[in-house]
Every structure is written in structure tokens, then in C-alpha cells.
Amino acid sequence: MKGRHDVGQIDLGGYSKSKIPVHILLSSLRLATDRARGDRCGGAWRLMLKLLNVDKHYGPPERPVPVLRNVSFTVQAGDFCAILGPSGSGKSTLMNIIGLLDRPTTGEVVVDGETVDFSTPEITAGLRNRLIGFVFQAFHLLPRLTAWENVALPLLYRRVARPRRREMALAMLDQVGLADRADHRPSELSGGQKQRVALARALVGGPKVVLADEPTGSLDSVTAGEVMALLRDLNRRLGVTIVMVTHDRDLAGLCDRRIEVLDGRILRDTAAA
């Protein structure tokens, strides 16, 4: 496979100061890249995410409050999309449905060719663990755990043994430039560092799509720019598919594609220049 050769070209940049053996680093990166990036090669872009006629209503069925109306769109493997829109337009609702945290009232969600079965929380939890990486505005790191333990959390629910979890988490922390903070607790990290730990956590399991709902919303503009650059960089280097909600038009401008949402509908879907 051509994708395999790409691994050799990954630029570890200034981040590989740590003493993690290269084979571990690579094997853990493969998790993140093989499925996503390997499928992208050969010229054809591959469909990673598809929403088909998704409606979402809140409230009682007899007086439904529509929040999403007939939303359909697709995201290709390796895409970096921004979702923009005014407050209350339904961006987070959309992200929750893509992230399999919420079920659409009607319509279907297809991730990596797999039509999502929303029937039980057990099934969606398993799918989330395998397919989705989350980055939140509020970081949501567990304060009692160290950075690497936070990063390794998704692997816990895959029965990965602790030593292996540590290896993979350290490799991912190295990717986000925090190898030297592995044993720090969140309270000892800056906002930008916390979000980078959260990013490593989103990536550690090799998800199909990383979802970031206002990932820079809690950060000052300089730090926000740094985190954005890192997202951009990880998307390019590892080929991860990213869907991000932001209010910041400048940050959105750094993405490949902008999806503008208004009142529960997709208003515009434009590729960046």
C-alpha cells in the first residue's frame, strides 16, 4: 500500500525530543493514519462522513421544535472543515449528531461507509470509541489523572493493557509537543497545553473523524492561533479528518472548507481559496 510509505515521511519536527522508541511511535501513528490516509491515496478522495436528510426536533412530538432541518452533506477523508454560524443556529446539535452523542429525529449518519445504528447507548458508545475523537471547548480533562493518563482514557474502554496504553499516549503527547509534560496534572498545565492534551486524547485511538466544538473558545487569541496551527499541522501530517465549530472567521479561513449554518440549515458550503 502506498499509504504505508507515507509514514516514513512524517515530519516529527521539533516534537520528538522524548525517548520513545521509534517503532512504538510509528505503530501508534499507523493507527491514526492507516485507515484515514491510506484510503486517500490513489488519487480518489474517499467518503468519510455522510449526513443524509437529517432532521432534529426537540420537545414533545406533538409540538416539535425543529433545530436541524433536512441537513445533508459529506466530508472526505482528510478534510478539515469549519462549521460557522450564529449562536443557536444548531452547530452543536449537528456536532452531537455527527459525534453519535445524539440521535437524529429522522435521516441517517454514515461514518466510513458504516450506517450508524442509534438503537442502544451501548452500540453508539462502542462506535464513538472506534470512530470519533472529541475536542471540547472546556477541555474536559480529568483533574486527578496525569496528562498521559488523560490521553490514554479512550484506550481504557478498548481493553488495552496499561503499559501499552502508556506507550501509545506518550507517542501521541509527543505528536502534540507535550512529551515532557506526560506526568503533569491538568492543573499544572496552561490552557493551550490542556487543549493539546485533549487533542492527543482525541487522536490516540486512531478515530475516523475528530470533532472539535469551539476548541479555541476558552483560549486567548495567541494560544488559539497555536492550537489552530497544531490542528492544521496534524491534519496535514497525519491525514486526520477534522470537523470544527468556530465563531472566528480568521480561524475558519485556515480550514479547507467552510460550512455555514443558519437556523438549522446549511446556508453555504465553500472550499477555501
Next chain:
Amino acid sequence: MSSPGLSLREAVVEALDNLRAHRQRSLLALLGILIGTASIVAMLTIGHMAQLETLRMYRHLGVDIVQVHAAQTGLAPATIDRGLAEALPGRDPRIRAVASMGLGRFPVAFGDQISDLSVAPTTQDLARMTGMRLAQGRFLAPIDDGGLSAVVGSEVARKLSAPGRPLRVGEQIRVGGYVYRVIGVLAPMPFTSFDPVNFNETVQVPIVGGQRLIGVDQPSTVLVRMAPDADIKAAAQRLTALLARPGASLQVLSAREMIDGMNAQKAIHSRLLTAIGAISLLVGGIGVMNVMLMGVMERRREIGLRSAIGATPRDLQLMFLIEAATLASVGGVAGLLAGLAAAGGAAVFSGWAFAAPLYVLVLGPAMAALVGVAFGFYPARKASRLDPIEALRAE
């Protein structure tokens, strides 16, 4: 399909971390579990020690002994026919041995020392049956019949000894106007409620010739050793029939019945302690539930996050159940130690040997853990049913 995710060890470490983080609140919940476990452990251990003690006390007699007493009904002293009694082992194979004794109370003097003591006219069979041991000299023997020989108990020797003039074998004592020669001094022996008299404080003299002291040469009490598997109730009826004589009503006491009576008494105590233990455990369980519910409320964001990254409802439920069980087990282990300490105190207080039955070491903490699981179930279920979106938005 879904995996439990957390290894048990990690879950327990996690639970202990949480415990530390909310020390005061957890301690309160633990107190109930601790008291509950402690009282149950103490009860079981004290019961165990008491039983060992009873067995130890009755060992010199054996639980297969039956006492037959002649109760006085008229003016004449009530007696049992000694010949009839001592022929019993030959008549009934379930009767192994018989010892006869009478009982009176007389001033006993040795030199200047004088004391009011029990005097028991008896035979050599008594020593054999009750497991008496000698400090000096010998027991009564057939050659003493009709003579003035005496075997004294350890307390008798102590009471009658004067400084520089101990009561020893060969000395002469005055018993109710007759001078007896001491042929044996007993070693101290346990005195139980089943003994017809405290042999430590009794002077034994030959039953043949005993009429000089108590007016009759017939026993008022007969100790009978039954075969170990004999039915004591039936034996008691048979003995009454065999030994019945006009003018005396016979009363039969068995060690086994007395032990049963004591056990019944103890059962009441232990039921009381069990009730206290159960109520404390219940209170502790409710405390655990409370702590866990507060924990679930406080950690909604964590629950939401775990759910988002792939924890199934089952994973979350298991996590909180393990936490509740760990919390309760800590109380259980503390309760076990407290219970053993209390039992140790009781042992010192009663002069018993401390002994804990092995099973309580397991039972105490296990019971506490069970309470934790039972009362942790509702909070754990609640945690597992949180909507991840709302949970992530909490605070």
C-alpha cells in the same frame, strides 16, 4: 461487544483516590459500615471464644455426664441406694461409670486455722470421673473405707495453711469433731456450674463411715457417665426409674442440657448484636448510597466525557459499583479490626484465650463489600443513565 474497560486494580485505585478527595464525607459513610462490621465481627469472635471456653471448662467432666440428685421430701435425709447405683454399669451397657457422693458442711480445723467447708463422703470413682489431679499424695482407695482419711481441695489447703505451717499430706485435720489424716491434696481444677460442688473447696472422705459426719452412709448425688452417643433424655428417664425409692424424688441434670441452656442465653445476646450490626450496616449502606449519589452529581462532566470517548453504560455502572464496594470494604476492614479489638478486650476482661474464627476475617469485609454493592447499585445505575450531552454541559 462492549468491554468492561477498567481493570479491577485500576478501578480500586481510582475509587481510593476519590475516597481521599472527599475524606470527610466518606468517613461519615464509613462509620456506619465500620460499626456494623465491628459489632458483627465482635459478636462472632466473642461467641467463638465463649464456646471454646465452655468446652475447655467442661472437658474435665465431659458433656456425657448426668447427675442424679435425691431431693429431700420428708424429714429423713434423701438418699440414693449406693449398691443399686454402682451396679448400673453392669445392667445397662449405655452406662459407662458411676460415682456416688454425699454432701455436708462442717467446720474444718488445722492447728489454729478454722474454716467452714463442704465435706463430701465419696469413693475413688469420683476422682476418676471428674478428672481430678493431685498436687500431693493419693486419692481415696478401698482400703480407706471406714477409716479417717481425707483428700483436700487446693483451696482447702490454702485456707487452712498458716505461715510456716502448710497443710500437707500426713497432717491431721479436725472435721466436725473427728480427726482425719490428709492423704492427698488436689491440684486446682476448674469449677463449672455443672459441678455438684466446688471441689477446690471440699474435703473428701470415704463414704463408708461417712455416716459419722452426715448421718447416712448413702449418697445423695450420683454422677453417671453415659456412652457418648446415648440419648440423654431417654437415659434420664431410665435412671429415674432404676434408682427410684420411696421417700425421695430424683432430679436429673445433664451437662449437655446445661450447655444448651447457656447457648440459648447466648443466642439471645448474639441476636441482639446481630440486630445492632444489621442496623448499623443499613445506616452505613445508606451513607454509602448518599456519598455515591453526591459523587455522581459532582462528576457529571467526567461521566459525560467518559461516555463520549466510548464508556458504555455498563462500563460506567461497573465503575461506580466498584467504587461503592471499595468504599464499603475500607469500612469493612476497619470494622474487622475494631471488632477484633473489641473481642480482644472482652477476652482480657473475662480472662479467656483470644481466638478469632478464620471465617470472620473474610466474612466481615465481604459483608461490607456486599452492602456497598447493594447500596451502590442505585447511584451506579443513575450514573450509567445520564445523557452524555447534558452531563458534559453540567456545572
